[in-house]
Amino acid sequence: MRTWDDNRQVINEFWPTEWKPEELKLMHEDLSPLDQPTLYDAIRNAKRKHDTPFVHLKWLLDEYHDLSSAKKHALKATKPKEPKLQLNIDDSRDRTLCEQFIGYIDGCDPEHFPEVETRVLGKVPEMHSVSAIRVLAYARARLLGEQTKFSRVTKDGDIKSLNYTKEGWK
Numbered sequence: 617m618r619t620w621d622d623n624r625q626v627i628n629e630f631w632p633t634e635w636k637p638e639e640l641k642l643m644h645e646d647l648s649p650l651d652q653p654t655l656y657d658a659i660r661n662a663k664r665k666h667d668t669p670f671v672h673l674k675w676l677l678d679e680y681h682d683l684s685s686a687k688k689h690a691l692k693a694t695k696p697k698e699p700k701l702q703l704n705i706d707d708s709r710d711r712t713l714c715e716q717f718i719g720y721i722d723g724c725d726p727e728h729f730p731e732v733e734t735r736v737l738g739k740v741p742e743m744h745s746v747s748a749i750r751v752l753a754y755a756r757a758r759l760l761g762e763q764t765k766f767s768r769v770t771k772d773g774d775i776k777s778l779n780y781t782k783e784g785w786k
Contacts, residue, residue, distance in 0.1 A: 617653070627643075631669065631671040632669075633671070642673065646677065647673075647677075651684070655676070662676050662678075706742075709742055710743040713742060714750070718754065721754060724755075724759060725759070729755060736748050736755070
């Protein structure tokens with residue numbers, strides 16, 4: 617088990633300096649109450665990062681706090697993940713709902729779009745999300761005259777359209 621005296625000796629070996637009495641007192645007050653094995657590693661890390669003939673108390677404290685935080689983070693208990701929602705969607709039911717919604721949309725006026733959207737989204741647990749997206753895209757095109765475009769922002773800041781095919785998003 618490392619002690620404050622051991623760590624003070626390491627500091628003196630890494631940075632052989634004539635310490636003034638107030639500097640020694642401050643170092644002792646700030647460093648002696650800390651976890652000494654962690655402080656030892658912090659001293660070594662400070663030397664690796666700051667290979668100078670002198671040491672700053674701040675360097676040691678910063679390294680100590682970084683190590684201490686990393687240790688606390690590593691020991692932090694993780695919450696158990698909740699089980700993934702398993703939806704068993706019947707394909708024939710999905711197809712029936714799509715057909716019913718398309719028929720319903722064909723009989724609607726533009727002011728009915730919010731109602732259509734609410735109804736379709738209410739049936740998402742019974743139908744595939746892709747089917748719901750397609751039905752809503754049809755409703756937007758038929759009732760609002762809008763073409764739904766899925767897109768992403770490229771590295772250049774441009775917008776690239778994404779299309780859904782049988783193979784997935786492209």
